[in-house]
């Protein structure tokens with residue numbers, strides 16, 4: 001893991017700290033890459049990442065396209081997603097959000113950043129915050145339009161295939177809320193009906209997709225140059241980044257706008273291989289978390305106005321009261337759509353006051369350990385300097401209370417396992 005960790009550190013430490021937007025998307029994708037590449041390298045070349053050097057360091061220049069691609073890459077596929085089982089006892093008013101607590105102490109941190117393979121049933125998670133998320137999204141689609149939701153013509157097939165997939169999956173998984181129709185889907189709770197066969201579509205298909213789920217959505221599309229581009233998105237509740245800052249960019253541009261030594265040859269190639277080889281039948285998920293020092297799910301105004309030219313943790317107020325600290329956890333999925341080949345990235349955010357999650361056994365102690373274990377680069381992009389004093393004092397106090405109340409710290413691994 002060491003080589004991979006340092007690769008990741010390189011990415012992180014070279015990401016421009018002011019570019020909060022870039023860093024967030026970058027981290028999401030980089031973490032995928034690092035772990036996936038690790039797995040791939042192990043699969044293909046044996047135990048260590050080193051073994052793959054010849055492949056990774058082969059110059060990315062030269063003829064691109066079908067001929068030079070590695071074996072195992074995606075080609076249009078007949079793959080059909082297995083039918084989803086209904087979510088047990090799901091109810092839009094009573095099903096609670098899944099309490100992801102994806103943080104660990106110290107060395108385990110990197111290992112658990114990893115990808116897990118996704119169970120098909122669990123592609124999209126919905127809960128009793130649905131109506132709030134739905135209303136927030138509708139308001140933001142209305143207010144911000146294509147700044148938040150946009151589909152490039154090149155991504156249109158992918159966006160429509162995404163809609164078709166949602167229209168098939170959601171009624172299987174959440175039959176008490178969705179009904180499949182001949183031309184699309186009906187949400188029986190919000191009373192919306194979407195006809196996805198209509199042309200032209202009545203609105204951007206990514207906006208329609210966003211209205212169906214609680215997630216933010218992004219589409220990465222392969223162009224003839226063999227690179228993946230962010231060409232479709234519904235980024236409505238992302239908190240720290242804006243679609244307009246990254247739309248149309250190549251993966252490597254999303255990852256860093258500065259010049260990173262070694263990036264071009266190593267990371268870029270690995271990243272491309274990851275995307276090229278992602279198969280429709282092998283979706284993956286991962287979890288991630290942030291601290292936010294204001295209570296706005298959609299946009300963390302602490303880092304600046306959503307309409308500011310640049311946004312940055314530098315502008316955030318330091319040491320706000322702990323009541324203003326929110327725990328923002330993300331559950332991300334990545335899959336390739338079989339017909340269009342578009343890669344769909346879903347980002348579901350769970351948002352809770354820190355003062356609430358500390359009531360759970362082990363959580364304050366473990367979160368404090370995790371925050372303390374962030375390296376300088378991670379600390380910078382997560383804005384630690386702005387809240388660490390208040391947050392850590394509070395977490396330590398809550399942890400002490402739990403220990404005084406009889407918490408058996410050594411039992412933690414038995415009681416809570418990642419990502420909970």
Ligand SMILES: *[C@@H]1O[C@H](CO)[C@@H](O)[C@H](O)[C@H]1NC(C)=O
Pocket residue numbers: 188189190191
């Ligand atoms: C949806 O329609 C039903 C039946 O007409 C109605 O009772 C319900 O209040 C409507 N829901 C919303 C969110 O408008």
Ligand SMILES: *[C@@H]1O[C@H](CO)[C@@H](O)[C@H](O)[C@H]1NC(C)=O
Pocket residue numbers: 183195197198199
């Ligand atoms: C959906 O759109 C198609 C194409 O415009 C149209 O033929 C059809 O009548 C519409 N169906 C419904 C239920 O609105």
